[in-house]
Amino acid sequence: MTIPIKDPRRKRELLKLLQKLGLADLSAVNWSLLNLALTHPSISSTDNYQQLEFIGDAVVRLASAELLLEIYPHLPVGEFAAIRSILVSDRFLAEIAEQYGFEMYLSMTPNVRVDKYGQVSRLADAFEAVLGALYESTKNMDLVRPWLDPILAEKATQVHADPARQNYKDALQEWSQKKYKLLPTYKVQQNEVRDNENERFMAEVWLKNQLLGKGKGATKKASQQAAAKDAFYQVVADSTSRNQESSEINKIS
Amino acid sequence: MTIPIKDPRRKRELLKLLQKLGLADLSAVNWSLLNLALTHPSISSTDNYQQLEFIGDAVVRLASAELLLEIYPHLPVGEFAAIRSILVSDRFLAEIAEQYGFEMYLSMTPNVRVDKYGQVSRLADAFEAVLGALYESTKNMDLVRPWLDPILAEKATQVHADPARQNYKDALQEWSQKKYKLLPTYKVQQNEVRDNENERFMAEVWLKNQLLGKGKGATKKASQQAAAKDAFYQVVADSTSRNQESSEINKIS
Numbered sequence: 001m002t003i004p005i006k007d008p009r010r011k012r013e014l015l016k017l018l019q020k021l022g023l024a025d026l027s028a029v030n031w032s033l034l035n036l037a038l039t040h041p042s043i044s045s046t047d048n049y050q051q052l053e054f055i056g057d058a059v060v061r062l063a064s065a066e067l068l069l070e071i072y073p074h075l076p077v078g079e080f081a082a083i084r085s086i087l088v089s090d091r092f093l094a095e096i097a098e099q100y101g102f103e104m105y106l107s108m109t110p111n112v113r114v115d116k117y118g119q120v121s122r123l124a125d126a127f128e129a130v131l132g133a134l135y136e137s138t139k140n141m142d143l144v145r146p147w148l149d150p151i152l153a154e155k156a157t158q159v160h161a162d163p164a165r166q167n168y169k170d171a172l173q174e175w176s177q178k179k180y181k182l183l184p185t186y187k188v189q190q191n192e193v194r195d196n197e198n199e200r201f202m203a204e205v206w207l208k209n210q211l212l213g214k215g216k217g218a219t220k221k222a223s224q225q226a227a228a229k230d231a232f233y234q235v236v237a238d239s240t241s242r243n244q245e246s247s248e249i250n251k252i253s
Numbered sequence: 254m255t256i257p258i259k260d261p262r263r264k265r266e267l268l269k270l271l272q273k274l275g276l277a278d279l280s281a282v283n284w285s286l287l288n289l290a291l292t293h294p295s296i297s298s299t300d301n302y303q304q305l306e307f308i309g310d311a312v313v314r315l316a317s318a319e320l321l322l323e324i325y326p327h328l329p330v331g332e333f334a335a336i337r338s339i340l341v342s343d344r345f346l347a348e349i350a351e352q353y354g355f356e357m358y359l360s361m362t363p364n365v366r367v368d369k370y371g372q373v374s375r376l377a378d379a380f381e382a383v384l385g386a387l388y389e390s391t392k393n394m395d396l397v398r399p400w401l402d403p404i405l406a407e408k409a410t411q412v413h414a415d416p417a418r419q420n421y422k423d424a425l426q427e428w429s430q431k432k433y434k435l436l437p438t439y440k441v442q443q444n445e446v447r448d449n450e451n452e453r454f455m456a457e458v459w460l461k462n463q464l465l466g467k468g469k470g471a472t473k474k475a476s477q478q479a480a481a482k483d484a485f486y487q488v489v490a491d492s493t494s495r496n497q498e499s500s501e502i503n504k505i506s
Contacts, residue, residue, distance in 0.1 A: 050330040051322055058315035065307040077303040140393040177430050
């Protein structure tokens, strides 16, 4: 399943994109796969980026996990998950794709091109598909990590340095979805008696009938993030209580 | 972050496990990493399988995607997602781990070992961590796919041959979680006027205020699976409506 490049202009276009990414050795690139990765389903319902996107979605998860383990070998698992959930998010991947002008290289019909609402989604999909094509070209990370690592590392460092950016809510959601096929729910209350503004809201996070964690914050959102972080440390990361907690949840679900 | 093996019995144990898996060339294996992958958080809150599990979770996603693309290059993306969601599920991974007796090789405290409720979760975690350790040993799939492929392929073939096994609900959930951080909801009704038993229940699947798909079935569950499949073909896989649909959802969310 590939799309051979017949038009020499297309090959030059794709070459330009890879040079922008900063790939030094292009001899290993499978150009037909790369062309497929940059073909939107509106062009062909069978030969398009959708299958490679599945590969790429796993490639970016793997590259992120490897990088995080290399730069933060002792990071608690909750922070690891919180940072990775940002690195693999559609929003961040679309942002990278936009910076490299992927929109220009993606074959799509004119009515799709003008659809601004779908842009983040299609940029993220195409970006993942390109990662898939590059991985499949060599069956390892040789064409991926050399240029992607610095981008992921910069974002990871930003997120790690500023705890408010760490998205414990997303990470907790990913965890509960994986383990129990359920999403956590949040209950937020105004805190009438408080010492300072950072305790204005109190949030609880629940999974079915199980209280996972509690948190306070100056805003509703901040209190939810604090509760999600608490949940991570209570249930997910805390090694001793871990099995009892998961047993509880197994019993009720 | 590794755990060097000091006890020669431990090395012999791990060697036996790899031989059971059917790994021919063991010279590339990083034994300290493998030991870490088979160390439960109850033994050490810092040096345990949790970080490698993050790597392995991506490794099994990637191996599954590659295998499915190889054996079913023209599979519609909905089926691709439905089959993969089963291959990467904790339940299936724990099943493989159990067959190879992972429980025996996993270092854990006695109170964890007797906790039967937590068993599926810890077997799946340890299995993913071992995949992570093997991937990290060579930085490619050389120690993973040769023995894992036949296991994944057998399951994939079973699931593909029997459409009732295909888990469109899980696949749709994974998709909506990734794209919108939301889970779909189902509405099921008894069908009073019907031609046959296979139309006894009618299900609708919704994402927020958006109807994604409809389906019928002899049981509630079957009607929900049919609705999820319909949703996949309507929203996710249908190339022309895709961007409009996602626009609608972006507008309402």
